[in-house]
Amino acid sequence: MLEKDRLIVLEKERKHQEEKNNKIKEKELYKQRCRIYEEMVKKQKIESHKIKNAPKDAYISLRHINKIYDNKVQAVYDFNLDIKEKEFVVFVGPSGCGKSTTLRMIAGLEDITCGDLFIDKTYANELHPKDRDIAMVFQSYALYPHMTVAGNMAFGLKIKKYPTLKVDENGNPILGINKKAIKILKNQYNNLNKYFVSLAEGEEKNKIENELNEIKEKIEYLEKTPIEVYEYKHLPKDEIRSRVEKAAQILQISEYLGRKPKALSGGQCQRVALGRAIVKNAKVFLMDEPLSNLDAKLRVAMRSEIIKLHNDLNATTIYVTHDQTEAMTMATRIVVMNKGYIQQIGTPIEIYNHPANIFVATFIGSPAMNLINAKFVKDEVILPQGTIVKLGKDFEKAVNDFYVKEKANLEQELKQIEDNFIEKKEYEDKIKIVEEKNKNHSTKMLEYELQKLHEELKLCLESNARRTYLINSLEKINALDLKKEISVIFGIRPEDIYQANRILTDEVVSQQFALKVSVAELLGHEYYVHSEFEGVEIVSKIHAKTLVNVGDELNLVFDLSKIHLFDTITQKLIK
Secondary structure, three states: OOHHHHHHHHHHHHHHHHHHHHHHHHHHHHHHHHHHHHHHHHHHHHHHHHOOOOOOOOOEEEEEEEEEOOOOOEEEEEEEEEEOOOOEEEEEOOOOOOHHHHHHHHHOOOOOOEEEEEEOOEEOOOOOHHHOOEEEEOOOOOOOOOOOHHHHHHHHHHHOEEEEEOEOOOOOEOEEOOHHHHHHHHHHHHHHHHHHHHOOOOHHHHHHHHHHHHHHHHHHHHHHOOEEOEEEEEOOHHHHHHHHHHHHHHHOOHHHOOOOHHHOOHHHHHHHHHHHHHOOOOOEEEEEOOOOOOOHHHHHHHHHHHHHHHHHHOOEEEEEEOOHHHHHHHOOEEEEEEOOEEEEEEOHHHHHHOOOEHHHHHHOOOOOOEEEEEEEEOOEEEOOOOOEEEOOHHHHHHHHHHHHHHHHHHHHHHHHHHHOOOOHHHHHHHHHHHHHHHHHOOOHHHHHHHHHHHHHHHHHHHHHHHHHHHHHHHHHHHHOOOOOOEEEEEEEOHHHEEEOOOOOOOOOOEEEEEEEEEEEEEOOOEEEEEEEEOOEEEEEEEEOOOOOOOOOEEEEEEEHHHOEEEEOOOOEEOO
C-alpha cells in the first residue's frame, strides 16, 4: 500500500471514530435531558398537589383517583374516599370492578394515572411501597416452601434495615452533616449544569438556572447545618424472635413455628401470611381477598379471626372481597364498586336498608331483592298485571322530593362539566402535532407529552359521555308529569315477605297475596320459596317449621313499610 493510500485510510478511520464518539456524546446528553425532564415533571407534580390537597382528618385519603392502562383501558374512575385511623373498610364488588386495582394503587404496586393519594397526611403518589408503612396480605399465601413458619414470618424483618440513632459513650446523639443528601444534590447540580450549558438562550435556560441556584442554596444550607446521625442496622435477633412469637400467639399458631408450609392446612397457611404482615408493626393493613381459597367453614372461622386481629392491633385495615357476607360482617364501612365506579359508601346497615341504586340493592343481600317494573300514581303502585299496592302519602312526597333534588343535582353536575368542556377534536389536533414532531425527532419529552395527551383524551371522552348521559336524563326527567303515572321499579327483600299466619304488630302496614310455589329450597332453618307474581319470579324466606312443597299455594304478606322504589331513568333509590 502506498503511503498516500495509507494516510487516506487512517483519515477515514479517524473520522469514523470521531463520528462514533459524537454519537455517544449525543446519546449521553439525550439520556441526561430525559432524566432531568422526568425529575422536573415529578417535582412539579408533587409540589402542585401536596400542599393544597392535604387532608385534615383522614388517615388515608384518595382524591379523584383514576387508573388508565397502556392499552387505554380505564379500570378506576374518579375514586374519592377518606379513611379514618383504625377503620375497617371493605371494597366489595364483582370481578373486574376495580377494587383490587385501587388497593394496589394504595400499596404502590400500581401507578396512579391521575389523582392524589395521601397516607398519614403525606402525599404518597411518588412514595416507594416500602416507605408507605403498610403490610399486605394477598389471595395467594406466597410462603417459602423451604422455610419454617417462623422463618417465613421473620424473613421480611431479617432483610430490612432500620434507622438507629448514633450516640457517643455518654449516650448523647452524635451530630454531623447529611453527606448522603449533599452527594445527591451535587450530582443533580452537575447533571443539570451540563444540560444548562448545552441549551440556547431562552425561557427553558432561565428556568434551569433558577433550579441550579435553588439546589446550590440547599447544598450550602446542608453543609452548615449539623443533624443527628443515623446508621441503618438489622433488627436484633431477640427483637425478631419476640415479634414472631407475639404474632404467633395472637394467631394461635405457636405450636406450628417449627413446621414447613407443606405440613399446614390452608387456614394455617393463611394465618402464617397474616403473621408475616403483623410482625412488621405497620399502621395500615391491605388485604386482597385473603379467604377466597379457603373452604366455606374455614372462611367463617378466619373471618372472625381477622376481626379480632383488627381490634387487637388497632390498625387501619382495607379489605377487598367479592363476597358480600364478608363485607357485611367485617366492615365498619363498605365501598360498593361496579365497572370502576363507586356505587355507594356507608355502614353495612345503611347499605342494606337504603341501597343507593338497583345495582347495590341486587348485589347486597342473599337472595337478591325482588324487583318488579311498575307504575306509580299519587300514593299507590300499579303492578304489570293490574294489582294495586297502597303505599301511603309519605311515598307521594318522597317521589316529588326525589325528582326535584335529582334534577338540581344533574343540572349542577352538567354545569361543572360544561364549564371545563373541551371538544374531542382539540385533543386530537394536539396529538397530531406531537406525533408529527415525534416522527421527525423522537424524544422522551415528546413521548411523555403524547402519553399525557392520550390519557387526557380518554378522560375527555369519558367526560363527554357523562355529559350526554346527563343531558338525556334531564330531558327525560323534565318530560315527567308527576301528577300522572310514572314508571318506577318496585323492590322488596325476600325476608320482608311473610306467611299470613305470622303474628304482625299493628305498626306493620301489609298486603296479602296468594302465591303458588314453583321451587322450594330447604336450608335447614328456612326455605327459599320461588313463586310467580305479576309475571316475574320472586323469592321469599319462609321458616322451616311449615312444610313447603312445590305446587302449594301460600298466603304471603308484603311488609309495605320495607318497600323500595327505584327511578327507571337514573336507577337510583327514590325511597
